[in-house]
Amino acid sequence: MTEWQKSACILCECNCGIEVQVEDRSLAKIRGDKAHPGSEGYTCEKALRLDHYQSRTVRLTSPLRRTPDGEYEEISWDTAIAEIATRLTAIRDEHGGDKIFFYGGGGQGNHLGATYNKALQGAIGARYQSNALAQEKTGEMYVDGRLYGGHTKGDFEHAEVVVFVGKNPWQSHSFPRARPVLKALAADPERAMVVIDPRRSESAAMADIHLQVRPGTDAWCLAALGAILVQEDLVDHAFIDRHTSGGETIIDTLRAVDVADYAARCGVEEALLRETARRIGAAKSVCTYEDLGIQQAPHSTLSSYLNKLLWILTGNFAKPGAMFLHSSFAPLAGGAPGSGGSRKPKSGLDMLVGTAKDMVSGAVVRLPSVLPDALASRIGAALSPQAAKVARGGPGKPGGPSRRTPVTGARIIAGLVPCNSIAEEILTDHPDRFRAMWIDSVNPAHSLADSASFRAAMRSLDLTVVVDIAMTETAKQADYVLPASSQFEKWECTFFNVDFPRNVFHLRKPVMAPLTGTLSEPEIYARVIRALGVVGESVLAPLRRAARRGRKQYAAAFFLTVGANPKLMPLAPYLLRETLGPTLPEGAEGTASLWGAAQLCALANPASVRRAGFTGSGFEPGDKLFDAVLCGEGVVFTLDDYEHAWDYVRRPDQRFTLDIPELVERTRALADEPSSWVTEEFPFVLSAGERRAFTANTIIRDPGWRRRDRDGALRLSPADADGLGVTTGDTLRVVTERGQADAVVEVSDTMQAGHISLPNGLGLDGGPGVAPNELTSLHHRDWLAGTPWHKYVPARLERIDA
DSSP states (O other), rough: SSSSSEEOOSTTTOOOOEEEEEEEEEEEEEEEEETTTTTTTOTTTTTGHHHHHTTEEEEEEEEEEETEEEEEEOOOHHHHHHHHHHHHHHHHHHHHHGGGGESSSHHHHHHHHHHHHHHHHHHOOOOOEEGGGTTTTTHHHHHHHHSSSEEEOOTTTTTTTTEEEEEOOHOOSSTTHHHHHHHHHHHTTOOOEEEEOOOOOHHHHHOSSSEOOOOOOOHHHHHHHHOOOOOOOOHHHHHHHHHHSHHHHHHHHHHOOOHHHHHHHHTTTTTHHHHHHHHHHSSSSSEEEEEEEHHHHHTTHHHHHHHHHHHHHTTOOOTSEEEEEEESOSSSOOOTTOOOSOSSSSHHHHHHHHHHHHHHHTTTSGGGGGSSHHHHHHHHHOOOHHHHHHTOTTTTOOOOOOOOOOOTBBBTTTTBOOOOHHHHSSOOOTTTTTOOOEEESSHHHSSSSSSHEEEEEEHHHHHHEEEEEEOOOOOOGGGEEBBBBTTSOBBBOOOOOOOOEEEEEEEOSSSSSOOTTOOOOOOOHHHHHHTTTOHHHHHHHHHHHHHHHOOHHHHHHHOOOOOOOOOOOOHHHHHHHTTTGGGSTTOOOOGGGHHHHHHHHHHHHHHHHHHTTTSSSSHHHHHHHHHHHTTSSSEEEEOGGGGGGGOOOOTTTTOOEOOOOOHHHHHHHHSSSSSSOOOOOSSSEEEEEETTTTOOOTTOOOGGOOSSSSTTTEEEHHHHHHOOOOOOOOOEEEEEEEEEEEEEEEOTSOTTTTTEEEEOOOOOTSSSSGGGSOOSSSSSSTTTOOOOOOEEEEEEEEEOOO
């Protein structure tokens, strides 16, 4: 096929629009999509090498079952689905559905299947889940939830001052057209870039101010900057008085900070800290971006809090060049803690049910012709015995997960179990331990701390199922492996929708047919749920009839159905696929769950969706939005102006809550806490997982795409190289409390003495480089969120004698 087909990159959260030409199932040509409303034709070098994912990965083409000798045998899809459903049912009935743990549910850019993953959780009564966000972003999620109840992003393109904290956007991007924006920022003498990073990264080298902190001391640096703002009266008092509550407490706390002491602790000259704070305080607009450099380091959650105080204290919100809260097409995780007090008087389901009732009472649709009489009583009777058992509150009762995990009592944030706690929840004889795990489109045996413990946990379970396109390190531990179609062989999307004032959603069409023997995740989940038999035909058949009559009839029928029995709501994606799905274009049945997401989005953001062009009454805006995204191109689904950012503050009084007691207390405790965790045995700090130009997520398993640094060099400073008597190209052994590995050396003046780094994405089975999580530990984790210290691993270096 020589025509250009629209799609999107899948290698980072930006998901830049691309166009591709396909030849012999390969992505023969790739270019940026200039018409894409988010990326506008921009791509980095990673997107141009996506064929290494599509065509140069050894694909799975048949379901696999582990044999008693530990090998795998191919089985049919029917056999795999039937056996898995039987074993899931047995575990649920004996131990409860809450003992079946779910990890993943959509890898990078592969989120459509996650909606059906949630339906399977509802079908078996699962309560506990996690994904990569729980080893990266949950500390920030906690802070966001307590401050204002949503996620913030910055207007980097227009800001006078931009602060990057533990972030190297030259390599990790994370906002549209990152490199052109950075170049423009660096070239403008009226603007300033501040980078807080132990390493002189590519972004730090471009910056006007580089605060080269000692590894792990970001909290002291950020607290000192906040203290200077307060002590030198650079605070926007009018903003604090009008838009926040509890500001006095944190201001008093920062006023007491000994700036000189904190400067010494973080290794940055006091004068430079004061210059930085004054530049922030004097700017007309400021925005900040934090990333894994602090989110996987000591004091992750506290650093997030202190970072956000920089722009809150200076009033940089809801104006050009500042921070903003934004809409979302669909949530990536559960509700953020502390976000209670939503200004919406009813839940989304209640309001949609109310709309459906209004349509029926107003004779817009005729319910008797769509659904059976006595709807409410019939729905309950239609549920299978298994689903009815769950509905009555028996084993595996669905609903919001508890705030703590069942065995270790770890804090659950945004509905996610901390990744560092998963193995500990399994490797025990506790009666409430997890008994089975379902893993979808992720590779936690490589990506989570202490890979050996995770592998042992998988092997100890009664059942493990992995869904993926390749035989990953995780798949090799599973009882069943189910082969998925690739991201370019099926309808797919991402819920990383964080743009403002125009927010963009892109549902990607397949650019080629699925590889024979593979299935899309929506189809896999639908087959398993069917085999579980949790929904009777008396529920599905009326909805199918309604769908054939048209969207108005279907909307009324669907929402009245789930309204009559809310226990069906967790199964909504499955219901949509089975009933609305057949009315959609061939092969697009799995997109039906997005109709529900579009309706909820239109309901949650009525003015913004209307400004984006999706107008009408009742269910019409949601229908129009769904039809637009079904075209397979990037769609602006909400349109705002800067002042509309206040509409996304989920507080009754629409104010930020600055007094977060546990974080204020921890801020005060910094004065007496140690700021180094290395020892005589392990004197170096290893950053395990540095983003470099030629590293990507392990979704690309073929190392041939990398032009440089094929072996994933161990970077260390010239001073440390001299002390060890090594030079670039030599080999050193890296030893931590958890493991050891040999790595090729790269001497780099970007590193400070005592700080070493290894890249992410390497060390896959049979490939070059070091698997960094063979070296990391479960026990180094954030005190609140449980996020791992991947960027602060105490280590030592040993020469390898010839």
